Amino acid sequence: MRLQDRLFLQRESALLDAARLLFRQQPWDRVTIAEVATQAGIGKGTVYKHFPSKEALFARLTLDMSHANLAELRALHAAQPPQQAMRQVIRRAFEQMLADPILTQLCQHCDRPAFQERLEAPYREQFLQLERDYVDFFGQLLHDTFDDRALSPGDCQYLLWGVEACVNGVMARIASGGFEHWAEPTALSDYFDRVTDFIIAGLRGQAANLCAPSASRE
Incomplete structure (x- = not known):
């Protein structure tokens, strides 16, 4: 060089x-x-x-953090037995967000369509590619976890919506400072465990429904 x-x-x-x-x-x-x-x-x-702009600086920080987190989750997935990988990956994803709550807030900001529309084209493409990478990774996790079910790409996308909603909720909780201001404070580690259980149970139930002969999303 x-x-x-x-x-x-x-x-x-x-x-x-x-x-x-x-x-x-x-x-x-x-x-x-x-x-x-x-x-x-x-x-x-x-x-x-x-x-070229402060938005570009924000985007670069978010992209760097997201790529590093995804690389760690992929390595964790590869090191775990297939039936345990989903739980370990979800739980670790929550810990990643907690480890840097400031950048977690920034990630939420950069995920907004209005923000990305202001970015230069190369940055917008990087965010699109990052989304594709996460979707592909999630699809691999689903197929490993539910290897006895024939999930289509559409099924995986459908299941991802529910996971994304839960993850965004956890991000918002971390960004708000946890539960310290509640009348009965709850440890974030316990909260992460319960949300992880909720996601796994929801995925199992919905995956079973999707693969049932009369599966319907209505």
Whole structure:
């Protein structure tokens, strides 16, 4: 790799690290490009050579986190017995979100259609590819878990909707600070266990219905 290319990547990494640090010190939506540049020790004008807008910076952070999380979940899936993989993957996905609640909030923000419509075309395509990667991974999990049932791609998409709704609920709960403000606080670890049980039970029931001779989604 050329020296110029290495320096470019080093600056980009410094900017991403600076943004992550600032997001932990103040609300991420109030952080400016100028503040990121100052924190990284890089001129503000140079930032735009890496990220044409603040939305692009948000997108890159979200994409990096999502790709890293997906790689970890794939490795976990490969290391688990097929019938145990789904539970372990769902539970680990919740722990990933809890490990970085600030970026979890940012991921929710970047998932909004209005946000992605403002992005440059390459970033929009990366989000579309990321979605396809997660759908493919989820389909593999379903086929491993319910290998005795012939689930079609449409069936997998249908089941994914329910899982997505539950995962989004967990993301919102983490972003809101958990249950500490409730009259009877609940440990997030217990909450994760119960939601995981709920998802698995729902998947089993719906998969059985879909594969029944008279299956109907009405």
